[in-house]
Amino acid sequence: MTSIYNFTGYHTSATITAEISSGANACDVNIIKISSYIPIVAIFSGMINIYSGITHERLESPLSRVGLVARGILECIGLGLLFLIPDLIVSMHRHFCASPPSLAATHSVKGLNLE
Numbered sequence: 642m643t644s645i646y647n648f649t650g651y652h653t654s655a656t657i658t659a660e661i662s663s664g665a666n667a668c669d670v671n672i673i674k675i676s677s678y679i680p681i682v683a684i685f686s687g688m689i690n691i692y693s694g695i696t697h698e699r700l701e702s703p704l705s706r707v708g709l710v711a712r713g714i715l716e717c718i719g720l721g722l723l724f725l726i727p728d729l730i731v732s733m734h735r736h737f738c739a740s741p742p743s744l745a746a747t748h749s750v751k752g753l754n755l756e
Contacts, residue, residue, distance in 0.1 A: 649712075649724065650731030674728060677721035687716030 651674060652667045677686040690713030694706050715723065 650728050650735055653736070674724075677716045678725055680719045680721070683716040683719065683721035687713040687718075687721065689713070690716060 651671045673686045673689055676682045677690075691710050692713075694709030694713060697706075697709070712724065715721065
């Protein structure tokens, strides 16, 4: 199950596959997050977050959807800079304290169950 934790902070190629989706590129997701700190550019990244919150197929929890849409709305009205500190804190926790994603989450082999 995905959580709001997955949509804050910066990702590496391993965490993007395990947490968001296998089709996403970590560099693209991180550029969208960084662009949300710049007030005028944040309108576009906010619209991307709102659209993703409404249509993302891996969001099972309504709280995750509401969280991503709320982040998008705040970015659209120019408050994206408020997410700088939480993004840095979540990134540091993800890369230094959290356990690495499981092999099954990051690699798929046809016909082989890795769990």
